[in-house]
Amino acid sequence: MLRFSALFLIFSALSAFAQAWKPFTDAERSATAPKVDKNADAEMMFWDVFVTDEIDGPERGAHVTTNYKRIKVYNDRGAEAQAKVTIPFSRVRRSSIADVKGRTIKPDGTIIELKGDQIFENVVAKFGKSTKVKAKTFSLPGVVPGAIIEYSWREVLSEYIPSYVTQNLQNDIPTWEVNYYVVPRPAEMLSEGERMFYYVFNGSSPGFQQVRYGSKIWNKTTFNNIPAFKDEPDTPADEELKMWSLLYYTANSQKDMKKYWLDLARNMAGDFNKRAKVSGDVKSLAAAAVEGAATPAEKLAKIADYCRTQIKNIFYETAGITAEDRDKYKPKAGLTAADTAKSKIGLPSDINALFAAMAQSQGFEVRGVQATSADYAGFRQDLLDPFLMRNELVAVKVGTEWRYFDVGDPYVASGMVGWDAEGQFALLLDTKDPQFGQVMSSTPEQSTASRDAKLKLNEDGSLEGTITVTYNGHGGVNWKKTLESLSEAKQQEEIKAMLKGLHGDAEATDIKIMNVTDPRRPFSYSYAIKIGAYGQRTGKRVFFQPGFFQHGTAPRFPATERNYPVRFRYPYVEDDTVEIALPAGYKLENPEAPAGFKLGDIGELTMDTRTNPEGTTVVQRRKLTWGNKNTLLFTKENYPGLKQAWDAVYRADQYSMTARQQ
C-alpha cells in the first residue's frame, strides 16, 4: 500500500508543468533532406517524454506523462501520415488527456496554430455506465511538404500508480532525438526501501543527468539517431528488436545477480506451494487418474491427461466448456488445487496448480516455475526484477532430471511445453532449494507433419486423388488453436482456404478434420482433390512435379535483404509420401530425381523417388528436417546463406518428371 503522509498536495499541482514550444532554427525550417534515413517521408526531430508520479489526494496518486513531438515532413506521404493525430486513452484507469496543443510551421516560416475547436474528443467506446475508451483527435492545419509540425499533450492516470512504466523509444519514422525525463516517485508513494530503476532494451542509455525544466529537477537521458522500426516477417518478438525502456521501483538492494534470482525463486515459492497443496480429494483424484500406469513418465502423462481432458479450461474449448460455463465462472484469489478439483473448471494457472498437487500426491518432487518467453523480451540477467518471467510452468523431477509441464495449455503434447517456453531461462521455485534451469527444447521429430497422397495423373495433365495430413507437436497445437473455437463448417472453410493457397483454384472435397479439441490425439485432416492443370501437357509428353505438397508454393525467403534476424518458432520435420499413377499408355522418360542434401548441422532434405517395376507409378518420399540442436535464430548477416539453402530446397522440390506416351 502507498504510504501517504499528511503531505496532501492539491490536484492543481499536476498542471503546474506547462509545455512551451522550443525554438527552431532557420536551417531546420528550410531543410529538405532527411537526416537519419534518406528515404524517410518524415522524421521526428525530437520527442520529449516527461514522467512523474504525484500525490493528488489522501491515499491517491497520479501518474503523469507529458509528450512533446516535433516532426519534419519531407513529402506528401509524410504529410498524409503525420498530420492526423489520434491520442487514445482509457477511463479504466481514470486516464485523462489535457493541454493538447499543436502547430504547423510552414517552410516559409508561417505558423498556423491548431485551434481549440479543431481538437475533438471522441468516445471511441463506452462500456456500461462508466468505462470509456476515448481519443483526442486532430489534424494539424496547413501541413505541406517541408513543414515542421509539433504537438504536445499530457496524460494523467488518476488514482493509479503503475508498477511498471514501459516506454517505446523507436517510432515508425526515424527519430533524431528522444529525451526521457523522469522525476523519481516521492518517498510517500513508495514502500520501505523501494527506489527507482531504469532499463533500456535493444539500446543503451548514457545514464541520467539532472536538469531543471519548469519548476522541477528531472533525471534526463537522451537517445539519438534512432532508425524507423519496420515490420518484417519471421522475426523474433518486437520486444527483442525495438528500442524501449522499463521504469520500475523495487526494494531490491541485492547486487549479486545470482543471489537476487535465487532469493526471488525462494520468495515466490510460498504462493505456489499454497495453491498446489495436496488435499484428500486431490490425492483420490490422482490415485484414480494414474491407474494402470507402470512408470513415473506414464503416471505423469496420465495426470496431465486428466487435467487437460476433465477440467474445463477457461481459455480453451476442451472438456465441453460452453459460453454459459464461462459466464458463470467467477475467478477468485487464493484458489487452491482442491478448489479446482471440486469445481472442474479453472484458469490455466489453476490447472497447473492442480497438476502439481496431483503429482506431489503420487510422490513426485514438484516445483513451480517462472520462465521467460520467446514471444517477448528474453532473459536479462541484469534486470533484477521478475518483469520478464511471463511463463508459469511446473517442473517435476523424473529420476535426476527436471521435466517441465504446462497442462494449462491443453494442446501441448505430453513431454513438451509451448514453443515460446522452449529453451527459456527458468526459476524453479522453492523455499529451501531454489534453482536455475533451462526449459527443455523439442526435437524436429516431435513436431512432424506427416503427409500422404495417393494420386492419379490423367492424360490431360489433371491430377486426382486423396490426401491425409497429420500434425504432431507444435504444428498440431497451432492448428488446434486456430480451429478450436470455430464451427465445423468454418473449420472446413479454413482448411479449404489453406488448400486453395496450395492447390490454386482446384476445389477440395470430402474434407474430414479430426481431433481439433482432443488434447491427446494429433490434429489430422484428409481430403480428395482434382487439380485441372497440375501437369503441363505438350504434344507428346506430360510434365509433372512429384513433389505434390510443394507444387505451387513460393520460395520461403524471396527478399534479397533483411533488416532483422530470422527466427523459426520451433524445429520441425515434413515427412511426405506421394504416390502418382501415370496415365494409361504413358511411361517415364529417362527418370532421374535429386537425392537431397544436408543443410549444414541444422537440417537435411532427403528425397527418394522410385517407380514400380512396370514403370507406371512414381513414389516419392521426401523428408525435410529443420532446426536440429534448436538452431532457430539467424542473424541478418547469416541471411544470404539461409536464403541460399532454402532456395536450393525449393528448386529440388520443384523438379519435374516427364511421362511420355508409348
Next chain:
Amino acid sequence: MKRGVLLALALTGAAFAQAPAWFKEAATATHPAYAAKVPAVVLLNQEMVVMEDASKKTHTIRFVVKVLNREGAREAERGVVYFSKGGKVRDAKAWLIMPSGRTKDYGKNDIVDRALMTGVYDEYRYLGINARDEADPGAVFGFEATVEEKTSFTQFDFDFQDDLPAVRSSFTLTLPAGWRAEGQVLGDGANAKEAIKPDVTGSVNPIYQWQMVRLNPFDREPDSPRMTSLNPRLVVNTFPPQGAGQASDGGESGYFQSWRDVSVWTSKLVDPSAAVTPEIEARVKTLAGSATGFWEKLRPLAAEAQKIRYISISLNLARGGGYTPHLAADVLRNAYGDCKDKANYLRTLLKVVGIESYLVPIYSGDPRHTRAEWPSPHQFNHAILAIKVPDDTKLPSAFDFPGLGRMMLFDPTDDVVPLGFMPDHEQDSNALLLAGAKGGLFRTPTTTPAENLLTRTVRLTLSPTGDLAAATIRDTSIGEPAFNQLRNEHDLPAGEFEKRLQRRFGSAMAGAAITQVDRKADANRAGFEMNVALKAPGYAKMMQGRLMMFKPVVLAYGGMPDVTLKERTHPVVIDPVAFEEHVEVELPMGFAVDEIPDADTAETPYGKYQARWRQEAGKVYFDRRLELRSTVVPVADYGRLRDFVGRVQGAEQTPVVLVRK
C-alpha cells in the same frame, strides 16, 4: 419436488418473465434447415417509426436472432446508429435465452456506446449491446431500442436483411393524420424479386407495414455486385395532406418527387460554401495567375485540390451537415477536407478564373447502388465535380449534360487519377449534378478496354544450364492499370515498391534478383512505364541433361476475374481492361525447340483472347492479347466465363520444350 428445484424453477421463471412477450414469441419461431455454414438466423428484424410531425420521429428497433453455430455467436450483438446532435437513444435492452433455458437480461451497464469514426470527428454514433461471449449455438438473442430523432428528412429506407436468412422482417410507419406514404423495394438479387404491398391500418394516424418473410441467406462471392445492391431495400417517401403546400414545392423544403427536387434542395446547402474570399483569390493568383488558356488555368487548380489531404469531420448531420461542405477558405487554411470539401474547394478556385463547375454526389464503390426510381439524397456516399469544358473536349470523363452542355467529371479525392479520367468504381454509375433547378440525375461515362491497357514486353536469355542469364520486362500502361501504378508511387514509402517487386519475382522464381528498376509517369500522369531487369538461376527445368522446359510467361496476369468458386448465386462484375504481352526468348546455344504449344483464340460476350507461340532463328516468341469488356456476367453464363479464364490462365502455365542438339 425438492425446495431447491422449486426455487431454481422460480428463478428461471422470474428471469424469463422480464423478457417481453414479443421476444418470447419471436424466439419460438420455426425456420427452415440451412447449410451448416449459415451462422445464425434472424427470427425477427423489425423497425417501427412513429412520425409525430415532419421533423420529429421515434424509431423502435426490435431484433431477434438465433445462433446456429460457433460463428453465429458474433450475431448476438445489436445496436442502433444515431446522431449525437439531434438524436437520442431513449432505451436499449437485450435478452439472451441460453441453450440450458436460462435467460440473461442486459441493461444499462452492458451498453456499448461508441463513435463510428472514420475521420477526425463524426457525429454518427453506435449504441448497442453485445452478448457474444455468452452465446452458444442454440442461444436466442433479442434486442430492443428506441431512438428519438429530430431531422428534416421525411424519407426512409430499410434493409430487410444482411447476409443472414430472416424469418420475418418488417418496417412499420405511423404517420401524422392526413399523411400518406409510398414505398418500393429496390435490389437485384433473388430475395428482392418479390413485389410487396404494405398493410395499411389506423383510423386517424395511418399505419403502413411492409413485411417480408422467409428470406434466404445471402452468400458473399468474389467480384459480385455489392450485397446492398442485391438485397431487398425498402425506400419510402411520405407526403403531407393535400394542400399543405410542401410535397410539390420543387424540393425547397426537402420533399422530393424528382431528381430535380433533390438537386434544388442539395444545391441550397452546398452553394454558400463556395464563397470566394480574398485568401482564395490570392491562392488562385499564385497558382494560375499568369495562365490564359482554359486548360492552363484548370490544371494547376485541379492539382491543388487533389493535394488537399483527405480528412473527414462530420458535424450537424441531422440538419443536412453530411451534405454541406466546409467553407473553401477554411479548407485552404487547414489544407485538409473530406470529399465534398475538396470538390467544393476546387469549385471555388475555378469560380475565380471564370470556369463553371457543379458538385456531383455519387455512390463510390458500387455503380449499381444509386437507383433512378428513388429521388433522394440518401443514395450517395461521395462527392466529385463536374467541370464545364469546351465543346470539343474528348477525354474519357467528358459527357454532355442536357441544358448545361459539355462537362467533364473529376474526383479531387482520388489521389492519382488525373483530369479527364475517372476511377473505374465511379464509371457507368448514376450521379446527381447539383445545379439547382437545372440539375438532375445522369449516367457517368465509362471507358473501353483499350483505354485501360497494360502492355508487357519481355526479353529473356536462357543459358545452357537453364539459368535466366538476363531478363528485361517493360510494362507500359494507360488508364486503370496506370492509375494502380500511380497509387503505388503515391502510397508506398521510398524503396518499398522495389522491395515488393523483389518479393513478387522472388516468389515466382527461386533466387530471382532484380538488378534494375525504373519507373515513370508520363507528363499528364495518364500513362505509366516501368522497366525491370533481373536474373534467376535455374529458371528452366533441365531433364536428363537433354530436355529443357521453360514457361515464356514470367509473371502471371493478375487482372482476371475471380472464378475460383465452382458455382455462384450472384453475377460477376467485370471492369473494362486490356492486356498485351510480347515475349522474346533467346535460346541457349546447342538447344532447339522440341515442342511448342499451338495457338489459341477465344471470344465471348465479355472478352476475347488470342495467344500465339512461334520459333524463329534461335528464338521463341510468345504473343497474347486479352480484352475484358465492362459487363455483369449473369449466373447462367458463369460456366462459360470460367472456361474462358481457365484458357487464359492455362496458357500462362504452358511450357516450351527444348532438346539438346
